[in-house]
Amino acid sequence: MQFIEAFDLLSLLDTLVSLVVAFILGTAIGAERQYRQRSAGLRTVVLVAVGAAAFVDLSMRLTGPEGAVRVISYVVSGIGFLGAGVIMKEGMNVRGLNTAATLWSSAAVGACAGTDRLAEAAAVTLFILAGNTLLRPLVNAINRIPIDEGGSEAVYEVRVSAESEKVPAIRQKMVAQLKKAKYPVAHVHLTAGSDNVTEIVARLVSTTAKTKELDAVMEALRLVPGVRHANWEVNTTY
Template sequence: MKFSQTFELLPFLDTTLSLAAAFVLGALIGAERQYRQRTAGLRTNVLVAVGAAAFVDLAQRIAGTTEAVRVISYVVSGIGFLGAGVIMKEGMNVRGLNTAATLWCSAAVGSCAGTDMLAEATLLTVFVLAGNTLLRPLVNAINRIPINEQAAEATYEVRVMANRSAMPTIRELLVDRLEEADYPVSDVEIIEHGPEKVEIVATLVSTAIDPDEIEAVITEMEKQEAVTHGTWEGSTKN
């Protein structure tokens, strides 16, 4: 049996310590994720950390430090596929990015444990937990700050409802008025609303606006007999 030839007590104990450290540290990270009811919770983060530690430890025992470094690079790229599985797109919103980043960090913790750098693995775990807990109040505080329309990078649309028969004239007038206000138009879309009404949607090139200037343009457009009403909206970039 090759087991009797390959088994060495001290290296085995070393591997046991590495895997145990990866298990405990991964559990700490995963417990916080589980408490937050995230897609990748306790078990997933533990398995990622232990798996990374096992691969790195195995490479180091078989071929030394050079191959361990090579395996670490594979772990970094491989965990990307796992992280992609927890990222979900819902309309304009993307969810799961933080969970995917946490899995990436769990793999880093496991890699440190696999190379017997237990102090570094513990330190990294502290930083990961701090990032997911201590920064949460700061994130909430920032999210409650009203967006400054003049400073935000966003896509802005000016919408005007008009009679179908007057659409070409109103469309040209809207573009002219926006350009006179120094808001060039990148695209104009016509949306039909029944047999008599159309909605003219002008997308602005600008990524920052003065709301008062846009309101002035809309007020002028609403003075036109063929225009029912006008409005504008902006969607901030993520």
Template sequence: MRATSTFELIPMMDTIIAYLSAFVLGTLIGAERQYRQRTAGLRTNVLVAVGAAAFVDLGVKVAGTTEAVRVISYVVSGIGFLGAGVIMKEGMNVRGLNTAATLWCSAAVGCCSGTGNIAEAALLTVFVLAGNTLLRPLVNMINRIPIDDRATEATYEVSIISSREAMPQLRDLLVERLEAAKYPVSDVVIVDRSDETVEIVATLVSTAVHPHEIEAVTTFLEKQATVLNASWDSSTKT
């Protein structure tokens, strides 16, 4: 029987230590995630750490250290697919990125354990826990700082709704007023709203602007007799 012929006590003890360390360290990481009620909690992080340790340990035993490096690269890419499963998009908001990154780190802890680098695995666990706990007050403090619109790079769009007949003149007027305010236009798009009305959307070159200055342009345009509505919007660069 192959199992009895390949069994060796010392390598088996190494495997037990690798699995046990991955289990304990994965539990520490997962407990913090479970406490915060994240999608990937205690059991998921433990299984990721132990699974990574198992694959790497098997690679070392079967093919040696060189092939174990290849196994580690497969573990890294495989965890990417698992992490994508916990990322959720709700409208303009994306949730789960931190949880996915934590899973990735749990896999790294497992890989360290599987190669016998227990001290490195423990050190990495400390840094992961510090990143998820000690940095939280700093993140909250930064989030409370008011955003200065002049210091924030964003993409601005100015749009006006008008009759189809007045569109050529208003398009030129829109570009003229924006450039007069020192805001160059990168693109102008005409969108059909109905048989009689169109929307003229001017996208500004990505820059930092003063909202009051854009508001002044839209106020001027809205006073034109052929303009039904004038507005502006911005999206911060990611």
């Protein structure tokens, strides 16, 4: 039987050590994710770490370090697909990126354990936990800082509500005013509304702008005959 020929107690013990270490370290990472009620919690992180360790350890036993390197590359790409499953888009917001990155990093822990680099696996685990816990206060502090529209990359749109019969002239005037203020327009689209009113929306090429300059353009557009309302808005990019 192949089992009797291939069985090696020392190799088995070595594999068990790798799997146990991957299990323990994966539990430490997953417990933090479970506590935060993330979509990929304790069991998922543990399975990723143990699975990566098992694949890498098996390749080490069968083909040596060269084979392990190939398997590690497959693990990295494979976990990428798994991580994509926990990423969700809600309107302008994207959720799950941090959880996906944690899964990816957990595979690195398993790969280190699978190649018997146990100290390295422990070190990676500590850095993952530090990133998910110690950096949280810094993230919260940054998020509380008011957004400076003039210094952030963003998508700027100018919206003008105008009488439908005067839209061509008002559109031309709006583009001219923005160009004069050195804010070129990427494209303009029209949305027909009720009461013979059409909304003109111009998206700017610029990713940064100064509030006072755009406010001045809005004041000028509000004086144009046929303009009912003029304003601008910004959506920051991520």
